[in-house]
Amino acid sequence: MSPEKFAEGLNDAQRAAVVHGDGPLLVLAGAGSGKTRVITMRIARLLASGVPASAILAVTFTNKAAEEMLERVIALTGARAAQGLTVSTFHSFGLGFLQREARYLGFGAGFTIFDQSDAVGTIRELMRNLHVDGERRSTQDDRAGGRRLDAAAILNRISLAKNAFETPESMPDGGDLDGEAALYQAAAKVIYGKYIAALRGFHALDFDDLICEPVRLLEKFPELRDKWQRKFRYVLVDEYQDTNKAQLELLRLVVGAHKNITVVGDDDQSIYAWRGADVTNILSFEEHFPGARVVKLEQNYRSRAPVLEAANAVIGNMPNKKYKKELFTTKTGGDMLQLVTCALPEVEASFVASEADRLIKDGRSPSQIAVIYRSNKQAELIEQALRERGVAYVLIGGQTFFERKEVKDLLSYLKLAVHPLDEISLRRVINYPARGIGEQALHRLEAYAIARDVPLFHGRPPAVVARELSEKIRLKEDLWAGSASGTAAEKRWGNVESLFRSLDRYWQRAEDSAWDLEARRTPSIAEFLHRMTLRFGDEEEQKTEVVTLTTLHGAKGLEYDVVFLIGLEEGILPHKRTLDPKATDIVDFKTDESGAAVLVEDGIDEERRLFYVGVTRAKERLYLCRSRARSSRGAPAARLPSRFLADVPNHLVEIREVTEVVRQSPEQMRERTAKALAGFGGRPKF
Structure with a gap:
C-alpha cells in the first residue's frame, strides 16, 4: 500500500x-x-x-x-x-x-503491583505505627477539628512528590500552608520514606x-x-x-x-x-x-461559527500565551449563544430542565444534550429538576443523588421508622454495618420506632419526619464519627441536608398535582420517595437516549448538539480555592474530579482553560447560565458573574433573565405521572 x-x-x-x-x-x-x-x-x-x-x-x-x-x-x-x-x-x-528488566530492580524473586487499595492500606498501617492517625484535639491551628487524617489523601500527596522526583528529604513540609492542608503535608512528609521502605520490603511497586x-x-x-x-x-x-x-x-x-x-x-x-x-x-x-x-x-469540524468565535475570544485573553491558535470552520450559520441570568440556583435548574424538555419535545435527541458544571455537587438541583419533568439523564463521573451513600442510608432508616416491624428492612440494614451510620444508630432507631404507634408518621411532611428522625438517632454525630476527615464529614452531612431540601420542595409542589395530593395521603414515606425516582430505575440506566450531566473535566473529549454551562460565577468558575490559594487544601486530591483541590501558580489560567473546554463541547447551541445569588451559610449572598463571561463578544449573545422557577402545569404533571405509573400497574411496587 x-x-x-x-x-x-x-x-x-x-x-x-x-x-x-x-x-x-x-x-x-x-x-x-x-x-x-x-x-x-x-x-x-x-x-x-x-x-x-x-x-x-x-x-x-x-x-x-x-x-x-x-x-x-x-x-x-x-x-x-x-x-x-x-x-x-x-x-x-x-x-x-x-x-522485561526485572533483574535490574534488585527484588530477586520478581515483584508485585500494589493497586490503590493495597497502597492506601499500607499508608494506613504506617499511620498507626507512627501515631499520626489518632484523634487530635481541636486547636487554633487544627482546622481538621479533631478528625482522623485520610490515608488516601496522604497517598495522593506522596504520589505528587514521586512524580515530581521529590525525595522524602526534599518534599516540602507544609510550613507555607494553612490548617488542614498543612497537617496533611506534614504527615505525608513523615510517612513518605517509610512508605518507600515498606514497598521495598514487600517486593512491591505502586502505580507511580x-x-x-x-x-x-x-x-x-x-x-x-x-x-x-x-x-x-x-x-x-x-x-x-x-x-x-x-x-x-x-x-x-x-x-x-x-x-x-x-x-x-x-x-x-x-x-x-x-x-x-x-x-x-x-x-x-x-x-x-x-x-x-x-x-x-x-x-474545527465540530462547532458552528458563533461557538468558535466565543471560544477564540475567551482563550485569546490568556496572558503570556505562547502559541496562538484561531479555530475556524467552513460550517455556515449557527444560533446565538444564550446568556441566561437566573435569580437563584433553583431557578437556574428549573430553566435548564424546562429548556431541555422543550428541545426534546421539538425533536432534539436527549443524547445530544449535556449539562456541564465545575463540580459534582452542582448536579443535585439539576437532577431534581430533571426528575420532576420526567427527563431521563445519566451522570458521568459521579453518583446520582439517590445513589449517594448518606442519602440511601437515611432513606433506609426512614422506611424502617415507618414500618418498625418490617423484619426484612431491619435485617437488611443490620447486614450492612459499613453503611456509614453505624449500628448504634440503628439500635436507637429501633427503640424509638417501636415505642410509637404504627404507622409512625402518617400524613406528616416527609422533610419534617426526616429531620426529626435524624435528630433522634443522632445521625450527624454518627456521620462525623465515621468520616475520615472534617472535610469528608461536611460533604456527607451536606448530602443529607440536600435530601431534606429535596423533600421540602417536592412537598410544597404537591399542591399543583392531583398525583402528589394522593401521595400526601399515603402513609408510607418510602412510597412517597419511590414516586420521585420510579422513572429512573434499572431500565432507564440501560437507555442511551438520556441527557448527560458531567463536570467540565468529565466532558473533555465529548461533544453535544446542545450544551448548558451552569454556575458561571466568581467562586465557582473560577473556583474559590483558586482565587484564594491560602484556603486551598488537597485533602480530596485525585478523588474529586471537579478539580476543587487546585493549588498551582497558574490556577486562574487553568480555570480559563476549563471554561474553554466547556464552550468547545457545543456543536449547535450553547447556554451560558449563572445565578445572581447563591446560598452562603444559610442565607442568600449576591454572586458576581464569572470574569470569563466578559470575554465573550456581545454581538454573539442573546441575553435572557429568569426570575422564577419554571413550573409545569397540572396537566403536564398528570400526563407524565400517568405515563410513568403505567409500567407499574398504576402503583409502584416495593
Missing part, C-alpha cells in the same frame, strides 16, 4: 503532520480538529513506508483510547501490517518494561513506580538505555498536554538521540494540574527537543 494513500482526504495542516519525516514534531490540535485521525494516519503511513511495527511506540492515557487507536490503525493497514505495534498507556508501557522506576533504571544503566532507544525508532504521544514531569523524562530517555517523537496535544485544554499534569511540557517542547517542527490544527 502506498504511503501517499494516507495523506488523502486531509486538510493542509493535517497532511503536514502526517507526512512529516524524521525529527521531533509538535502537533497543536485545537478542539474538534481531528487529532485522533492525524495520529493514526501518521502511524499507518510509517508502516506503509516500511517502518517495522515493532519499532513504533504509541502512548496515550487510557486503555480505551489505546484500544481505539489500535483498532483505527488496523482498519487502515490490516492486522498483519500492524502486528507487533506497541500501543499502550504510560503505565502499561512501564509495567512491560519492568517485567511504573513510571518512576523505568526512569531510574534507564538513567542508571546505559546498556538499558541503549537497548530501548534502539528498539523504538518512532515514538508518538497523544494528549501530551496531560503529561507530568516523570512521563516527560521517560519519553526523553526512550527517544534518545534519534529524536523521532511526535506529540499531539492542545495547551488550551490542559486542565489536570490538580492531578500532576504540567502544561510546561507542551509549551517547552521546542526546548526539550531542539529543532522541533510545530504544526497547528485549527480547522
